[in-house]
Amino acid sequence: MEPTTAPTKPQFSPAAQVEIKRLLTHYPDDRKKSALLPVLHIAQAEFGGWVSPEVQDLVAATLGLQPIEVYEVATFYTMFNLKPVGKHVLEICRTGPCMLRGSDELTAHLERITGAKVGGPASEDGLFTLKEVECLAACGFAPIVQVREKYYEKLDTPEAVDAMLTELRNQVHRPILPWEEVGLPNSLKNN
Amino acid sequence: MGRKLLTEHINVEGIDTFEVYRKHGGYRSVEKALKTMTPDEVVEEVKKSGLRGRGGAGFPTGMKWSFLAKPEGVPRYLVCNADESEPGTFKDRQLMSKLPHLLIEGMITSSYALGANTSYIYIRGELLYVLRILEKAIAEAYANGFLGKNILGSGYDLDLHVHPGGGAYICGEETALLESLEGKRGNPRNKPPFPAVQGLYARPTVVNNVESIAAIPVIVNMTGDEYAKIGVGRSTGTKLISACGHLNKPGIYEIELGVPVEEFIYSDEYCGGIWKGRELKAVVAGGSSVPILPKELILKTAAGENRLMTYESLSDGGFITGTMLGSGGFIAMDETTCIVRNTWNFSRFYHHESCGQCSPCREGTGWLEKVLHRLEYGHGHMEDIDLLVSVAKQIEGNTICPLGEAAAWPVAAAVRHFRDEFEWHVKHPQEATRPGAVYPGKAVLA
Numbered sequence: 001m002e003p004t005t006a007p008t009k010p011q012f013s014p015a016a017q018v019e020i021k022r023l024l025t026h027y028p029d030d031r032k033k034s035a036l037l038p039v040l041h042i043a044q045a046e047f048g049g050w051v052s053p054e055v056q057d058l059v060a061a062t063l064g065l066q067p068i069e070v071y072e073v074a075t076f077y078t079m080f081n082l083k084p085v086g087k088h089v090l091e092i093c094r095t096g097p098c099m100l101r102g103s104d105e106l107t108a109h110l111e112r113i114t115g116a117k118v119g120g121p122a123s124e125d126g127l128f129t130l131k132e133v134e135c136l137a138a139c140g141f142a143p144i145v146q147v148r149e150k151y152y153e154k155l156d157t158p159e160a161v162d163a164m165l166t167e168l169r170n171q172v173h174r175p176i177l178p179w180e181e182v183g184l185p186n187s188l189k190n191n
Numbered sequence: 192m193g194r195k196l197l198t199e200h201i202n203v204e205g206i207d208t209f210e211v212y213r214k215h216g217g218y219r220s221v222e223k224a225l226k227t228m229t230p231d232e233v234v235e236e237v238k239k240s241g242l243r244g245r246g247g248a249g250f251p252t253g254m255k256w257s258f259l260a261k262p263e264g265v266p267r268y269l270v271c272n273a274d275e276s277e278p279g280t281f282k283d284r285q286l287m288s289k290l291p292h293l294l295i296e297g298m299i300t301s302s303y304a305l306g307a308n309t310s311y312i313y314i315r316g317e318l319l320y321v322l323r324i325l326e327k328a329i330a331e332a333y334a335n336g337f338l339g340k341n342i343l344g345s346g347y348d349l350d351l352h353v354h355p356g357g358g359a360y361i362c363g364e365e366t367a368l369l370e371s372l373e374g375k376r377g378n379p380r381n382k383p384p385f386p387a388v389q390g391l392y393a394r395p396t397v398v399n400n401v402e403s404i405a406a407i408p409v410i411v412n413m414t415g416d417e418y419a420k421i422g423v424g425r426s427t428g429t430k431l432i433s434a435c436g437h438l439n440k441p442g443i444y445e446i447e448l449g450v451p452v453e454e455f456i457y458s459d460e461y462c463g464g465i466w467k468g469r470e471l472k473a474v475v476a477g478g479s480s481v482p483i484l485p486k487e488l489i490l491k492t493a494a495g496e497n498r499l500m501t502y503e504s505l506s507d508g509g510f511i512t513g514t515m516l517g518s519g520g521f522i523a524m525d526e527t528t529c530i531v532r533n534t535w536n537f538s539r540f541y542h543h544e545s546c547g548q549c550s551p552c553r554e555g556t557g558w559l560e561k562v563l564h565r566l567e568y569g570h571g572h573m574e575d576i577d578l579l580v581s582v583a584k585q586i587e588g589n590t591i592c593p594l595g596e597a598a599a600w601p602v603a604a605a606v607r608h609f610r611d612e613f614e615w616h617v618k619h620p621q622e623a624t625r626p627g628a629v630y631p632g633k634a635v636l637a
Contacts, residue, residue: 026311026352031392036374037357041316069374076376076546077357079316095278096479096536097435097522134360134540135278135479136317139435139520140442149319188288 010058016042020062032063036073039063040080049089049148050081078133086122086129088168090114091146094132097139102156106143107132109161127169141187151185193447194421196409196429197402201289207324209331212292218337220300220408225345228411233304237407239415241427246272246363246400247478247518249502253415258387259305260395267395269307270372271298271404273314274356274363277478278540279520282431283401285443287314288321290405291328295351297404299337300411302349305397309350312401313368316356325353360544364592365398366390367546378548379592402431422448426501430519437471437525439463452476452498452505453490456523469525473608476505477517479537480597482604483530484514510604527629530612534605535563541598552595555586559602566613569620576613580606 012020020039027034039059040051047055051074060070074080081089092107107118110130116123118130138144141153145164152164205211212218224233238253259267271294275283287294294312302310314322329351332338340348354372356362362371366380369391390396406428410418419427426448432455435441440463446455455461456471465471474489475481491498493512498504505516524533542556562579565571583599590596606613612630616623623630 026354028392031373033374034354034372037316037371038355040357041319041355072376073357073374077316077359079358094536095540096475096533097279099533099536100436100522100524100528133358134543135276137275137281137284137315139279139281139522140433141281142435142441146317151320188285 010047010052010055012042012058012062013046016046033065033069035063036065036070037077040070040074040077044080045148049085049087050083081131084122086116087127088147088171089129089131091131091133091136092118093134093136093138093142093144093146095135097135098142098144101142103143106145106155106161109158110145113161113165128165138185138187141185153185153187193445193450194429195445196418196421197286197293197405197431198290198443198445201285207289207291207328209292209328209335212290213335216412217292218296218299220411221296221303221337222343224300224303224411225343225347230304230306233300233411236410236415237304240406240410240418241415241422241425242403242406242410242418243426243502244400245402245406245430245519247277247480249516252399252403255387255399256305256397258385259397260388261306262395265394266309267305267307268391268397269298269302269305269310270369270391270396270398271310271312271401272363272365272368272398273312273318273401274368275318275401276315276360276363277480277518277520278537279433279435279475279478279522280518281433281435282443282519284318284321286401286405286431287318288324291325292332293405293408294325294401295328295332295338297407298351299332299342299349301397301399301404301407302351303347304407307397308348309352311372311391312351312353313362313372314353314355315362316358319355322353322355329353359546360540361546361592361594364594367592368398369396376546378546379594381591423499423501424503426503426516430500430516432500432519432521434462434521434523436521436523437466437469437528438523439466446500448499448501450500452500455500455521456490462523465523465525467525469527471523472526472528473524473530475514475520475522475524475601477515478520479522479540480593480600481515481517482510482513482600483534483608484512484604485608488512488608489514510600511607514604527627529567529628529630530605530609531563531567531616531623534602535560535567537601538563538598541594545594545598549590549595551586551589552598555582555595556598558582559598563602566616567624569616569624571613571617571620573614573617575617576606576610579603 023035056070060067114123114128116130122129145152200215242252243249359377361367362377364379367377371377386396432444457464471486492507502516506513538559542560545552545556547553583603586595587599611632
């Protein structure tokens with residue numbers, strides 16, 4: 001299965017347009033550019049988990065910016081994917097505290113069972129892209145994987161990893177807007 | 192059992208809602224400040240409290256506030272730094288998602304003190320789920336008259352917004368954060384001018400960490416003098432410690448500053464000792480940027496005194512035998528940990544996160560990573576060890592922002608205290624690179 005590609009002339013959905021309008025009220029009238037990062041998050045969620053040049057152009061047009069102002073920002077921040085991705089991007093934290101609790105082993109394990117490679121294309125079934133990221137600020141619950149908006153914590157057993165992958169496999173594929181509920185990690189739920 | 196000033200009610204059912212939070216004494220500081228105090232009186236209380244910035248630098252918050260320029264007719268801003276990304280630190284995420292109203296209350300009281308009518312919480316982009324919790328809580332605060340026009344009939348107006356980042360450690364540096372909030376790349380600015388004079392949109396701005404802002408309601412309610420009685424010397428109040436690594440009970444602990452490090456690591460009230468019945472080897476006490484210390488030096492100072500969880504005690508001995516409290520990101524490593532690998536991992540982090548603006552940092556962090564990589568993988572030379580120290584020295588002090596120091600310090604400290612282990616990697620590469628290899632020797636104490 002080919003990864004989803006953005007249409008050549010992308011348009012924001014009505015729901016996204018409403019959200020962008022709300023966001024713009026947060027900043028002074030002559031400072032619309034401030035909304036760039038939040039709008040890029042919306043764009044990435046709307047158009048298949050990555051921001052193509054066409055999508056970046058749409059963001060520029062929406063905010064009245066030069067395209068270069070969007071390109072230089074989208075390439076600076078690591079959360080924005082610049083190439084097509086699988087249905088689920090597994091962002092594996094690789095920084096010190098996670099490494100101490102087994103993130104290297106976790107990465108090797110995920111490569112083995114999904115068939116995808118870190119930094120490479122998605123798994124053959126198009127389901128999983130593996131990406132290593134730096135500290136996700138949940139070090140006490142290491143090792144951690146972030147998938148879209150959800151943190152999966154304490155992935156130090158094959159069972160915990162399987163539970164995450166099963167949950168993801170069963171998820172109905174739909175664009176998830178950044179402001180929709182996806183559930184909290186266990187460490188943030190009240191006892 | 193120490194006092195819990197911030198997290199007393201953190202596990203109360205529904206404390207993330209306005210109603211329950213209010214029932215537990217929430218928003219009293221807003222009432223007290225807006226109805227009975229002038230803005231300057233609030234600033235004065237914060238000064239008296241001795242509160243020091245909880246993001247890592249430990250600069251007195253009240254003093255930072257007093258630097259804010261107040262030209263007539265020019266708006267000024269309060270921006271909360273919720274870009275928590277210093278490896279080992281995860282307290283703000285917990286605080287914001289479980290006690291969103293505490294941060295909002297702190298933002299209102301602080302904004303009033305500073306005369307800001309629009310304030311922002313800049314939260315790291317990975318935490319969009321926390322952003323949503325905050326937005327919901329902010330909507331509740333508006334609905335109950337604690338945000339918006341004429342708050343509690345005082346004539347004071349405040350709008351509060353949450354703004355997500357996009358994945359960049361450097362945006363935790365306050366001027367990079369402001370650039371990012373303006374929709375640009377997170378390149379730190381040259382200083383001066385400082386944000387207190389020219390910050391967000393070139394207007395006077397204060398940037399404070401989440402935990403610092405969350406302490407403001409406590410200080411206003413109990414008074415600065417009372418707050419200052421908690422803790423030891425110039426380390427006043429309580430601090431959230433994010434404990435992680437090879438501990439039996441990693442997690443977030445609110446401690447009264449002054450708890451002995453040994454008690455913090457080994458007592459059941461806190462971390463419950465080292466996992467798997469192993470020995471402690473080393474600790475990074477304040478987030479990945481601060482110098483690593485071997486067990487002997489983290490438990491006792493070079494003079495043989497018990498090391499305490501305070502700004503002063505942890506830095507006793509300077510960088511020769513001491514470290515820093517930093518952000519309170521407390522990373523414990525057991526006896527099997529490879530210090531070379533760990534140092535390489537941190538250097539890779541700083542190389543990855545360097546914004547690329549200053550050559551010493553852009554190139555130097557790359558060198559550190561490369562040299563550490565070859566040492567770790569058995570291709571190092573003896574002179575590489577001094578090369579690391581030399582590169583670290585050339586980064587330090589030669590960059591616009593402190594990311595340079597943050598990258599240099601951990602490397603310099605690792606070589607200082609664990610030189611033998613680095614040499615062992617050069618002398619016995621086959622043994623050192625064997626999976627599960629454990630260095631058999633001891634750390635260097637001074």
